[in-house]
Every structure is written in structure tokens, then in C-alpha cells.
Amino acid sequence: MRTPSKWEQKVDQNPEHSHWYVQRFRTMAAEGADLAGEARLIDAMLPRGSRVLDAGCGPGRVGAFLAEAGHEVVGVDVDPVLIEAAQADHPGPTWLVGDLSELDLPTAGVAEGFDVIVCAGNVMTFLATGTEVEVLRRFRGHLNDGGRAVIGFGAGRGYEFETFRTDAATAGLSVDALFSTWDLRPFAPDSDFIVAVLSRG
Numbered sequence: 001m002r003t004p005s006k007w008e009q010k011v012d013q014n015p016e017h018s019h020w021y022v023q024r025f026r027t028m029a030a031e032g033a034d035l036a037g038e039a040r041l042i043d044a045m046l047p048r049g050s051r052v053l054d055a056g057c058g059p060g061r062v063g064a065f066l067a068e069a070g071h072e073v074v075g076v077d078v079d080p081v082l083i084e085a086a087q088a089d090h091p092g093p094t095w096l097v098g099d100l101s102e103l104d105l106p107t108a109g110v111a112e113g114f115d116v117i118v119c120a121g122n123v124m125t126f127l128a129t130g131t132e133v134e135v136l137r138r139f140r141g142h143l144n145d146g147g148r149a150v151i152g153f154g155a156g157r158g159y160e161f162e163t164f165r166t167d168a169a170t171a172g173l174s175v176d177a178l179f180s181t182w183d184l185r186p187f188a189p190d191s192d193f194i195v196a197v198l199s200r201g
Contacts, residue, residue, distance in 0.1 A: 002099060005078055007126040018081035022059050026089070029061070037182045038120040039065035041195075042150060046071060050115040053142060055100055056123030060086030060093070066118075067093045074110055076100065101131035103138040113144040118151075120182075124164065125157035132159065136171035140200055149173065152182060152195040161194050174201035 004012070011017050029035060039062045042052065048070040054063035057075030059082050067073040073093035077083050078100070086095040096108055100123070105111075117139050127135055139149045155161065165175060176199050180191035187194060 002102070003128040003131070005099065005101075005126055005128045005131075008078060010126075011079065011081075018079050022082065022085040025059055025061055026085075035061045036065040038062050038118065038152065039069075041182050041184070042066060042116055042118050043069045043071070045148065045150070046115055051112060051144070053105075053114040053117040053139075054093075055103075055117050055119040055139065056121060056126070057086060057095065058082045058121055060090040060095060062118060062120055063093050063095075064090035074105065074114075076103065076105075100135045100138065101128065103135070103142065105142060113147065114142055115144055115147050117143060117147070117149040119149065120152050122153045122157060124151060124153045125159045129158075132164070133167045133170050136168055136173055136198075139198075140172050143200055145200075147200070148176065149198045150195065151198065152193065155192045155194075161191075164194070164196070168196070168198055169201070172201050173198040 025035065043066060051072045052066050054073060054075040057063050057077045060075055063073040063075040075086060075093055075095045076098045080097045083095045083097045124132065143149065168175065175196055177197040178187035179185060179195040180187045180193055182195055
């Protein structure tokens with residue numbers, strides 16, 4: 001039996017949480033907030049027409065920017081409310097409900113792999129405890145040759161950076177680069193955020 005993710009547990013405790021989350025980003029977008037910092041980094045890594053998996057896509061802000069930039073985007077999130085919002089607000093990409101620990105896109109009709117997998121928004125800290133290695137292993141399995149996974153999350157959320165790096169190695173992913181922000185500031189031992197660029201080891 002599948003263990004619910006921490007996000008799902010939060011929604012179970014407060015069924016309005018997902019709707020609040022969607023509205024929060026709609027309001028920020030309407031107010032002109034810059035919501036595309038992660039996506040700009042990913043876009044800079046890729047030639048036009050690349051394939052991108054937005055893993056834990058939420059209501060679609062990262063994947064939508066990348067689709068508008070000319071990439072083929074598939075977004076996956078465990079929360080159907082967030083996927084419904086992505087489909088409504090950002091038509092074009094393929095938005096799918098799914099648990100990242102069970103990620104198997106060929107069975108969902110998405111046969112091709114990806115040039116980049118982006119996992120932003122602290123998604124790694126909302127996974128079910130103990131599924132992190134499996135999620136990273138499935139990311140690796142969905143990468144094309146030469147593909148990279150770019151994962152960012154904050155400290156103090158129950159998933160230590162060193163544990164993450166160990167889990168990545170266990171999953172067969174090598175660390176190509178580490179940063180402390182999505183605008184590429186250096187990572188240091190006291191950094192409170194990590195952005196890791198990983199490739200298949």
C-alpha cells in the first residue's frame with residue numbers, strides 16, 4: 001500500500017490547503033511577481049525544443065514558462081487540485097496526476113525521455129519519508145543520455161542536504177554542480193538552500 005506523501009497528509013488535515021496554494025500563486029502572478037526564476041535557469045541549460053519534466057509541478061508556473069520558451073513539457077504532481085489548476089491556467093503542456101515515487105511515464109503514454117528534469121518548490125521535502133531514493137532513481141530512469149536533473153529545496157524541512165547527496169549517489173546520480181540559489185550563488189556549508197545539478201553516474 002502506498003504511503004501518502006507529506007503534502008497529501010497536509011491536505012488531509014486541511015482540505016482547503018491546495019486551493020489556498022493555487023490562489024496564492026494566481027494572486028502573485030496577477031500582482032506581477034517574478035515566478036520564473038527556476039525556469040530561467042532551466043531554459044538557459046537547453047536548446048529550443050528540448051524535453052522537460054516538471055516533477056512536482058504544482059499549478060504549473062515553472063513548466064508553463066518553459067513551454068512558452070519553446071520546450072516540450074510534461075508536469076506531474078500528486079495533487080489533483082494543483083493539476084486541475086495547471087490545466088486551466090496553462091494549457092499546452094501535458095499535466096498528469098502521479099506520485100513521483102511511482103513515476104512511470106511510458107505507462108501513461110509518454111514514451112520519450114527528458115533532457116532535463118526540474119524539481120523545484122521544496123518538492124523533495126514533501127515526499128513520503130523513505131521514498132526519496134526511489135524518487136531519485138525514477139528521475140534517473142526518465143533522463144535521456146546526457147540529461148540532467150535539477151533539484152532545489154530549503155534547509156530545516158526534515159531532509160538534510162548531506163542525506164540528499166547520499167541518496168542521489170545511491171540512486172545512480174552524480175553531482176555536477178551545487179548552488180545555494182536558483183540564480184547560481186555558490187553553495188557553502190552554511191547555505192540554507194540547495195540547488196543541485198545531477199546527471200546519470
